[in-house]
Amino acid sequence: MPLPTVILPGYLESAIAYRQLEQSLQQSGFPTLTVPLRRRDWIPTLGGRPVTPILQQLDRTVKQILQQYNASQINLIGHSAGGWISRIYLGEKPYLGRGEVQPSIYCAHPLINTLVTLGTPHISQERWTRWNLDFVKNNYPGAFYKNVRYVCVAGKTIFGVRRRGSWLAYSSYQLTCGKGNTWGDGITPIEAAHLEGAENIVISGVNHSPRSRGIWYGSPEPLKAWMQYLA
Template sequence: MPLPTVIVPGYLESAIAYLPLEKSLQQLGFPTATVPLRRRDWFPTVGGKSVAPILRLLDQTVKKILQESQATQINLIGHSAGGWISRIYLGEKPYSARGELNPSVWNAHPQVATLITLGTPHISQERWTRWNLDFVTNNYPGAFYQNVHYVCIAGKTIFGQRRPGSWFAYSSYQLTCGQGNTWGDGITPITAAHLEGAENLVIEGVRHSPRSPGIWYGSPEPLKVWVKYLI
């Protein structure tokens, strides 16, 4: 029987945006739940603050679906920031906001069989995200846990250029990887969406967000490319 699957929304996204993906996975036989985030749940994390509130909700969701399914492991799907937040969740290092007195340790990697990241910026030059991403990179570089299968999906859709129609992509890519003239999904450049040691894939024509016009990573056709990696 397929393992239960948990979806971790991207930054400032609510769970409702992932309902079509959740239903698609359920129809394929994967018991699936999305971390029940609302947009306002992200507000305490704005400005590079601790993402512990998101991690707590993720942990509650994982424990609930494990109990309901009587399984011992899950698949984890992290979209955008949800991907690097998931990597913190896997780890055993104390995580806290700067100056926080009671750091948390999630140590969830034994419970995760597969981690799939969709358009996740695993690196960033942007000063508000550097503290969190540096924590991940320094403590859990690459596909860190050998018992977890890491699959990192990037989109090749928009080439960043300083001209109308691709200026936003150029700016976003530059903030993320330091280079604007490169390919990506309109938000995350390919080079930032991949991890050393992971199964790294590129899907052409997908846009970053479930709210983007056209197709995104969780649309039916792109889903066919990566769903086979779920257990």
């Protein structure tokens, strides 16, 4: 029987944007819940502040689905920032954000069979996100936990150049990996979306966000390319 599956939304995104993906997974036999985030739930994390409120909601959702289906493990899907936040959740190192007194420790990797990251920037040059991403990179480099299957999905859709129509991509890629002239999904460059030791996938023509025009990672056709890796 397919494992229960949890979806963690991307930065400043709400659960409602992932309803189609959730339904598609359910129709394919995967009992699925999306962490019930609202856009305003991200406000305490702005400016590079700790993502503790998101980790807490993720933990509640994981425990809920484990109990609901009497399961010992799940699949975890993290879109965009949800991918690297999921890597914090897997870890056993105390996560103590700036200004926090009580560290968070989840050590959830025994509960996760497969972690899928969709368009996740696993590195960044942007000063507001570097503290959190450096914490992940330094403590859990690459596909860190050998008991977890890491699947990192990138999009090859827009090549960043300094001209109308691709300026946003160029700027976002440059902030993420240090160069704008590269391929990505319009927000995350391919080289930032992959991890050493993971099963790294590139899908052509997918946009970064579920709210984008056209198709994104969770649309029916791209979904076929990575759903096969779920346990």
